[in-house]
Amino acid sequence: MTRFIAAMMVAFIAAFPAYAETKIEEVVSPGGITAWLVQEPSIPFTALELRFRGGASLDAPGKRGAINLMTGLLEEGAGDLDARGFARAQESLAASFSYRAGEDSLAVSAKFLTENRDEAVALLRSSIIEPTFEQEAIDRVREQVLSSLRSDAKDPDKIARAAFDAMAFGDHPYASQFDGTIDSVTALTRDDILEAHAAVFAKDRLYVGAVGDITPEELGPLLDDLLGALPEIGAPQPEAADILIKGGTTVIPFDTPQSVAIFGQRGIQQSDTDFFAARLLNQIVGAGGFESRLMQEVREKRGLTYGVYSYLVPQDHAATLQGQVASANDRIAEAVAVIRDEWAKAAAEGVTQEELDAAKTYVTGSYPLRFDGNGPIAKIMVGMQMLGLPIDYIPTRNDKVEAVTLDDVQRVAAELLDADSLHFVIVGEPVGLESTVAN
């Protein structure tokens, strides 16, 4: 294996320039809206990604789920079109618009053909700037959200997620699920929806990426038409969250054959100088497909699960390191014990040079594979802007990964991984596991 990896690194460097040449231009519209653009004229359409920082974390107190419901209503009536009229107009243009609320941002992803770009942008504009929020639509879409919330209440994965977040984040918006609760969503009024719209959609939190058959001269005026009418300022962003979760186990009884566990502890922010060391460490411990230590120990050697993963969750206001596993009720205790052991072992002994080399070749080698379509590249560019990365970051990123040393990873493993503060939330009828007193 080692010989093989060395050969691979050479080949990889040779392949590198092709994607590093991805030419990003900064475009500032006449009206002052900034976008990053990659021109890709070979296919006659454009992918446009808009993101509004804050997203569902801007829900007003007691109004959890308002921004999620508002997002679901954007295409349910806008300008002089009702929901069906809007859908018919969108189909007639063969444009695709998607609107997604998330914890830290609201994302609008649009794709439209060159041949009817102006009409498509006008339609997209009406959904963002002039949604009508008719009471009939609010009530109809609310029922869809409630139906999904009722399902979540019986879904072991969702039950575990809600319990973990509630324990981890105290009174921060992150502590509750952004689609709200049955009670909070039932109580939302049209005024709440209008407030949610005003909280999220503003220029002071807007990030734009565009890839496709469009020039900078065309994109600038398009952005002014689309977004120029937005207010300058939206709702203030939330404060940083205190991460309150402590080590232990929480069992939530639920009559189902397989127990589901979410585990986690404090994590690390993407802006931290040790982030790439942590990224590589996590690759080795739990993120790396079949090769990770957790997958090897829990699945490949013992057959205790179909899948076990850990992942870094660097959110705007809190960073955690989390993971998940699912095993039959009579086997989950062993899976949990193995995970705790691996956590402690990695913290105490670190990783090997060989593991680090393999993780580096994966993390660097997989990076260019992400640049494989207009939509994905537009999303990457928006993500870079939200992290405050420079426009010429892409060709430098893998150097930062390569620069991580074994000492860095060992130090970060000792600082970051803490089996004693790792908390497991288990939903099911686990044999041999009980809730601990703390938390």
Add this chain to the structure above:
Amino acid sequence: MTRLRVALAGLAMSLVALPFAAYAADDGVTTFELENGMQVVVVEDHRAPVVQHMVWYRAGSADEPKGSSGVAHFLEHLLFKATDTLAEGELSATVAANGGRDNAFTSYDYTAYFQRVAADRLDLMMKMEADRMRNIRLTPANIATERNVIIEERNQRTENSPRALFNEQLRASQYLNHRYGVPIIGWRHEMETLDLEDAEAFYDTYYYPNNAVLVVSGDVDPEEVRVLAEKHYGAIPANPDLPARVRTEEPPQTAERRLIFRDPRVAQPYVSRSYLAPERDSGDQTMGAALTLLAQVLGGGTTSYFADKLQFESQKAVYSAAFYRGVSLDDTTFNVFIVPTPGVSLQEAEDAMDATLAQFMEDGVDPEQLERIKYQLRASEIYGRDDVDRIANRYGQALSSGLTVEDVQSWPDILQAVTPDDIMAAARLVLNREASVTGWLMREEEVTQ
């Protein structure tokens, strides 16, 4: 629905169709066959230095011997174990060490393996994939551990999900005599008995180049793919005894079936119905195309007939839909769903859905709606060029499910040629209650009325 309106819609279509023509003619697809019978499809896209390498076997769960349900999927897992030259897990580790990712999936009609990696790694991917086509070396320990893994997979996908358990019962009732009634992952009691002999017998019957389709997409040159494919796969002899793909067929279905699945974990009750339906037949895809459009017209989103009547007008439904899965070796299903709004019983919901279906048979297809759907289908050929892996998947799925390259390439035109009359004829044929199963998913405590 008058002849005139249809003619006008047709005219509008031919005008708009012009800008798309260049793409349909040149979609960057090259196909050929190796001497040992392995079929090869290359889909080019040179914009990013990435390749996806896939091998599709014409062997899925519907090809399993009776009593060994789940063995096709079990074998899929076992193909990541050792060969003569690769250690257990080495294939995936090598892909990861090259920055790539790999996986595999099993369906009723096929099992497929893929890697997605930097384009200059294609040679190595083919070398490893060709190796495990014939050289897998399984141990009893592999069997014992991996059988636990697939049982946990069944726990995760099926046992923990009332919807999945409900769907399993629906399909088992839909098919009276065909293996499509048996779940891909297998019945649990049969999975527990799967052994080394079962896995090896399936492997030694089906894992040969003359039963496989190689699909390579991305930044590759078809000639280079041919040279590499001949080097790695061309060296493997065909199986002269490959069994013909003949399966037991459905008898005439003459009795409507109904079932109720109760589970305390059900949060959102709903009604689901499937009708036995013809699949896309090679060389004769018009019926499949009409059913594809019927599903769109009837239940394909906000502007569909169902949404109009059930979600907007009567508001009996929170959600409604129709689906048709045309790519299938044998008879497939046409499915409809209704999720009632609170306060609407499952009986009322089902009645409302049936009244809507009856009304649709009278109203017929709205030509403007059909024209919008067709325009979107044409546009999807443009958007599709941005995602060649999807085009590759389309070929792999079709060629391992009884369709040909010509069928795949003529499909967009066949869809465009479907008329409202074709759709209504398809609806009359398929929406036949005698060949249907209607299921209610509900909580334990609820009464049925």
